[in-house]
Amino acid sequence: MYKLFNSIFVAIILFWVGGEIYFYFSKPSDIAREDRIHQSLNRSVNAFDSSHDAVVRDTEQMANRLWRQLRESGVTSEAIQGILRSGKGLWGSALYKNGELMMWHGHPVIWNPSNYRKPVYATIQKSGNATYFLVQVEIYTDQHHYHLVNTSLISRDNQALRYLVEDYDRTSEWSARSALPIEFSFLTDEPEQNIRFVRHLNTGSVDSVGVAYLKTRNIEVLTRNWEDRLRQFRYAIFSIILLSLFILYFTWSHRLRPWSRTGMNLLGVAILWVTLYLLDVPHRWIIPETAPLMPGSWLSEPLLNLLISFVFYGLITYILLSRIIPVKRLYGIYWLPRTISFGILFGVFSGFVLPYTIYMIFNVIVNGDISILDLNVLPGMETWLFYHAASFLMAALFIFCLGTGWFLMNTEQNNLGWFRPLVLLSFIASYFFTRFVFIEPAWAIGYDIWLTLIFTSIFSFSYYLHRNPNALRFSSYLRLVAWVTIISVLILFPFLNHGFMLRQDASMEEAGRSYINISDATAEDITTRLLTTLAADQDVIDVATAGSSATISQSILRQRIGGMLDSNWLGYAVAGFLIDQDDNVIDGFTSKSHLSDLYLPAFVTESERFVREIERDPVNIMMKVEPDPAIYDFPIFYKGAARLNSPAGNDDAWLVIFVFVERSIYGRPINDALATHNRDRILLQNRFYVAEYKNGILNRAIESESAFPYPRFSKLGSDDLEKLAEQGKLVRRVQAGGTSYREVLVHIDDQTVVLVNAKSPNFQNLAFSFFRMLFSVLFTALFLFMIHQLIVTRQWRVFRTSERFQNRILDSYLLATLGFLFVLVITTEYIVSQQSIRMVEQELMQDIELLINELQETGEELSAGLLETVTSRLNLDAFIYNEKLLTASTAPDLFRQQLLPYYLPYQVYDELYLQNRTTTFQNTFIGSTPLLVSYSVFDGDSPQVIAVPAYTRSARFEEQLLQTTSFLIAIYIFIFGFFIAGAVIISRQLSRPLAEFRSGLQRISSGHLDTIIPVTTKDEIGELANAYNVMVYKLKDLQGELAEVERQAAWTEMARHVAHEIKNPLTPMKLSIQHLQRQVASGNHSIEALRPLIDKISKTLIEQMESLNNIASDFSRYAKPLSGNFENGNLNDIITATVELYRHDSKIDINCNLSDSALTISCVPDELKRVFINLVKNSAEAMPGGGTIILQTTRHDGRAYAEVVDNGIGIPPENQPRIFTPNFSSKTSGTGLGLAISKKIVEAHGGDIGFASAPGTGTTFTLSFPLVAGD
Structure with missing residues (x-):
């Protein structure tokens, strides 16, 4: 084994040296650098060509299918529409007949096919913020001339609507084919500044549709990429060496004695944990140094730390429990200092680890953005990971404390009167010391009491397992997994809820202080700071003066301004625009999404007007900042412009910034819904009402988008003002209209108080979130358990072969009920959602009828101005289509940014114009935001279509859905409990005869052959x-x-x-x-x-x-082992008398470890004394060279136990089955009846005798006797 490790280690070192040599000689030189740049440009251009060719190929194939259909007589519109819908990856398709739009699908664009008379024409077009391929193919039949026009999206920048739809940019995929940040520019002049390497792009039909290029300052990316690869290589080598060393370490420790091996394994895990923590090794792979995780990513660094902690907690628990569970008890001399040491150590360790672990999990909630009380039935990825990391971490800690407590109670069972209170007192002292010294006061004393009760319960259960060692022997592993999961979630959830409330309180206080800090001076300072910083940014200058770039320009302001937004600016809205040399807006940004629809067109106009005003000034103004409160009646409005000098000496570009305080009314339903959709689904409670009070009197107030109808107060009470003057902040819950709200009042100064109000989670919200967390973790835990069973048993077996029949029935009911509950919850959510859509349809029908009536009553011709006037009064949004094409909208930016097509959906067109329906509905999406749109024909001078959209998943709908689903879930849980209770009753009825059979067979095996079972059924x-x-x-x-x-x-x-x-x-x-x-x-x-x-x-x-x-x-004694009368005697006295006979034997060291209380049994003392003398004599003869003999007693379950332990040569395995056989002896003298007679004497006392022995380690004889009743 060690030779293998030596070979592997040498191979790793050689690989390391070889890698260092490779990187040394592969460092890019100037010549190699240019070759790499040309290769990267070629790869990116080839990727562009491949995408273009794919669109052309798909369009030609679709045209061929259409040609075959159009040649046939009686072709249906459904067949043609099916072909148009079949295009994969296409943005839109349109079929023109003799130059007139005939049929379309998806997102067609406004186009005149007659302008391009070519069989196949391909180009690139721009519309609003979208850039796309456009391919036109001619189709000829005997009678007509057709054009098929397909579009495929290249990029789309949604600017201010980024909350709704993520930016789409296929050029990033093309650039990813190379190792350099290749950028693309379409339909503009070739960039001239800071550009060295350029490739022109063409489509075959058009010689130049754009360029692919590399900026000069990005050439150094090659060197940075080389450095990054070298760093990653060294981290990989270091990790492999570290892993190899620890594998070698654990392999070496496996050769040690059991307890030494356990200690060294625990030390090795601890060293590895500390090493990885100090060196931050995993983060270099999961969170690269060059690309740290951004806020909002589903894997944050605190969550990653939590996952790593869970892994190491689990390893430590597994190593420790795998050693202590097989050990029944430790033998040794009764020693009070050991009991005290073990008790204090266990209590102190538990008192530190438990609150620290809870605090680590608690901090992830308080300082992160994990959604705990959100309204989604299925949790998001980050929430799902947090659920499992926190719950499994707590489960590992729970099992560790339970197993360690059980083991120490077995070890110190003779002194539990000292041990148990000592552990609890040590835990309490350690807990509160840790809590108030190392952990900041993050939660109230009630939570400390809760954790103390939790540990007390765990320790009490350890004592129960100690007193009932077979309690878990026949228990269901499946239900044990379920119970551990439930307990872990129960322990955690109060802290998770409290952490969320603290996070909300902090957000509310921050919003209040930001609102108070709103002033003209601050707005002016923000405007100046943004202009100064951005005007010095070279990327901003390049975009404004050299043309847009798909990689940078379409998001440059969002990146820069978004990165500069400060939490102290929450009360302000920011809008920014880049204006090129021709006074055209080429990029825009707004800090709040609803502004894009409400004010973006006006802001664009004002930006252009403001720039022209500055340019007319004879003084060459570089920067100008001024207030303009007259615009839209904003309380505070500042605008500023900064000149961006062109390096080429051309006309200058401009950067325009608006900073203002909004009014409290934001617009119509779709604007508010779109603005708050994603954020509100994450945190329903993050919508605040903020009010400022001067001397207790309401001065001003503002509420966030789509806010609830919060309670308002014209003045504050004197009691509140006095408490605020003393405490500085008040947090409380209030009830209004049957709804619970959370209020935060902050004392700003002697005159000013700010009140922030938010909706507080109710019981339904908490119950919904608790059960979502519980079932998420429970399903995963049961699935992992079944995978474990598959690995262990090599079969897909849920139940153990030794598991009782009753447990199998209960476990089957448990799995079936959980599966049924999961399906039921998902089905309920779907059905309720569909019912909500039906309700929205009814409301839309009423709204559109009301809107048409209002428009008709005016008697005016339908126009954009009339639509704006009427919809403002009705608080509705609406679109107007003149047959096929949009003519007016109250949300124009949705169409301007190509989020909705300008054309009426063909299915709607077909139903209203061709099938002569009056009203129809269609579901659509803006990104992930679902909309239901009602279309109706407006009979005016010319038939037009009016559309009214509605948001089908608003935050208020989510709350209603929560109320319904939580109520149904409560019923489901009740049914779940009912089924489990029924399963218990049924399983007992089914298993009772089997239990009687087992009991009868046990009595038969004991010799009671008069046992029969009553026959009560005929099955x-x-x-x-x-x-x-x-x-x-x-x-x-x-x-x-x-x-x-x-x-x-x-x-x-x-x-x-x-x-x-x-x-x-x-x-x-x-x-x-x-x-x-x-x-x-x-x-x-x-x-x-x-x-x-x-x-x-x-x-x-x-x-x-x-x-x-x-x-x-x-032989006479064997035939009649007892010769005296029974009397009550103390087993401890009998053993003490036996020991006294051997006190002066110099060859052996004999010790007693007797129970504190008397063990009164009914016995013949002299006969029992003879038994112990025989056992001690045998032990002494097994240690010819001397040794130690220990006699110890305990009580358990109404019986007295005595043990005779020696460290002699042990009994050979082949002799152990015959040790109590009469006439058997391993000695050369004696009758071989000693142990046989001893067994007869013990059994005559109603007791049992057994032994455990291993050659070379010693022998333990265990005797048990029934205690006298009442002892």
Whole structure:
């Protein structure tokens, strides 16, 4: 093994050296660098060409299928529509007939196919913020001329609507084919500044549709990539060496003695844990140094630390428990200092680890963005990972404390009166010391009491397992997994909820302080700071002066301004725009998504006007910041512009920034819903109402988007003001209209108080979140358990082969009910969602009818202005289509940014215009945001279509859904409990006859053959009971015959052995007498001469007759082992008297470890004393060189236990089955009846005797006796 490790280690070192040599010679030089750049450009251009060719190929194939269909007579629109829908990866498809749009699907664009008369025409187009391939193919039939126009999206920047739809950019995939940040620019002039390497792009139909290029400053990426690869290589080598060393370490420790091996393994895991923590090795792989995790990523660093902690907690628990579970108890001299040391150590360790672990989990919630109380039935990935990391970490700690407590109680079972209170007192002292010294006061004292009760319960359960060692022997592993999971979640959830509330309180206080800090001076400072920083940013200058780039320009302001937004700016809205040399807006950003629909067009217009105003000034102004409160009646409004000088000396570009405080009314439903969709689904409670009070009187107030109707107060009470003056902050819950709210009042100064109000989670919210966490973890735990069973048993077996039948029935019910519950919850959520959509449809029908009536009553021609006026009054959003094409909208930016197509969906067009329906509905999405749109024909001067959209998953809908699903889940849980209770009753009824069979068979094995089972049913179990009783009758008949045969055989064997034992002493007696006869008969010796011989022979005869007497006594005692009367005696006194006989034996060291209380049993003291003397004698003979003998007593389950332990040579395995057999002896002297008689004596006392022995380690004899009733 060590030779193998040496070879592996040498191979790793050689690989390391080889890698260092490779990296040294592969460092990019200037020539190699240019070659790599050209290769990267070629790869990126080839990727572009492949995408273009795929779109052309798919379009031609679709055109061929359409040509075959269009040639046939009677072709249906459904067949053509099916072909248009079949295009994979296409953004939109449109079929033109003789130059007129005939049919379309997806996201078609406005296009005139007659302008390009080519069989196949491919180009790139831009529309709004979207860039896309456009491929046109001509189709000719005998009668008509068709054009198929397909589009495939290249990139789309959603600017301010980033909360709704992620930016789409296929150029990043093309750039990823190379090792360099290749950028693409379409339909613009070739960039001239800071560009060295350029490749032109073409489509075959158009010579140049754009360029792929590399900026000069990005050339150094090659060197950085080389350095990154070198760093990763060294980290990999280091990790492999570290892993190899620890494998070698654990392999070496495996050769140690069991306890030494356990200690070294624990030390090795601890060293590895500390090493990885200090060196931060895993983060270099999961969180690269060059790309740290961004906020909002599903794997944050605190969560990763939690996962790593779970792994090491689990390893430590596994190593420790795998050693201590097989050990029944540790033997040794009774020693009070050991008891005190173990008790204090266990209590102190648990008192530190438990609160520290909870605090680590608690901090992940308080300082992170993990959604605990969100309204999704299925948790997000980050929440799902947190659920499992936290729960499994707590489960590992729970099992560790439980197993360690059980083991120490077994070790110190003779002194539990000291041990148990010592552990609890040590835990309490360590817990509160850790809590108030090492952990900041993050939770109230009630949670400390909760954790103390938790540990007390765990420790009490350890004591229960100690008193009932077989309690888990036949328990269901499946239910044990379920119970551990439930307990872990129960322990954690109060802290998770409290951590979430603290996080919400901090957010509310921050929002309040930010609102108070709103002022003109701050707005001006923000404007100036943004302008100064961004105007000096080279990327911003390049984008504004050299043209847009798909990689940078479409998100440059979002990246830069988004990264600069400060938490102290929460009360302000920020909008920014880049204006090129031709006064066109080429990039825009708004810090709040609803602004894009409400004010973006006006902001664009104001940006262009403001720039033209500055340019008309004769003074060459580089930067200008000024207030303009007249715009939209904003309370505070600052605008600023900074000149961006073109390096080429061309006309300058401009950066325009708006900073303002919004009004409290945000717009129509779709704007608010879209603005808050994703954020509100994450945190329903993150919508605040903020109010400022001056001297207790309301001064101003603002509420966030889609806020609930929070309670308002015109003034604060004097009691509140006094408490705020003393405490600085108040946090409380209030009830209003049956809804619970959470209020945070912050004392700003002597005159100013800010109040922040948010909806507080109710019981349904908490119950919903608790059960979601519980079932998420429970399903995973049960699945992992079944995988474990598959690995261990090599079969897909859920139940153990030794598991009781009743447990199998209960476990089957448990799995079936959990599966049924999961399906039921998902189905319920789906059904309730569908019912909600039906309700939205009804509301939409009413809204669109109301809107049409209002428009008709005006008597005016339908126009965008009229639509804006009427929808504002009705608080609705609406779109107007003139047959096929959009003509007006209250949310124009959705179409401008190509999130919704300008064309009426063909299915709607077909139903309204071709099938003559009056109203229809269609589901659509903006990103992941579901919308239901109602379309209706408006009969005016020309038929037009009015569409009213509605948000089907608003935050308020989520709350209603929560109320419904939580109520149903409560019913499901009740049904779940009912099924489990029914399963318990049914399983007991089904397993009761089996238990009776087992009990009967046990009594039969004990010799009670008069045991029968009543036959109560006529089913299979009744037939089995009847057959069992017949078997009992036959066995009873056979017992008598067998007993007679055994008696005869026993007496025959006894007679043979008695004859053999008597014959042994008679032989020397006979020989001695014959020798004496020969001496007397010879006449050569006188009587005096023969006297020594006669004395010797007489002594021999007396010894052999004494031996005969002992033999007779042993056999008599074996036949009747007891010779005295029973009386109540203390087992401890009997053992003490035995030990006193051997106190002065210099060869052995004999010790007592007796129970504190008297062990009163009914016994014949002298006979039991003889048993212990025989056991001690045997132990002493097993240690010819001396050794230690320990006699110890305990009580358990109404019985007294005594043990005789030695460290002698042990009993060979081949002799152990016959150790209590009469006449068996491993010694050269004796009758071999000593242990047989001892067993007879013990059994005559109603006791049991057994032993455990291993060669070379010693032997332990265990005796148990029933205690006297009442002892």
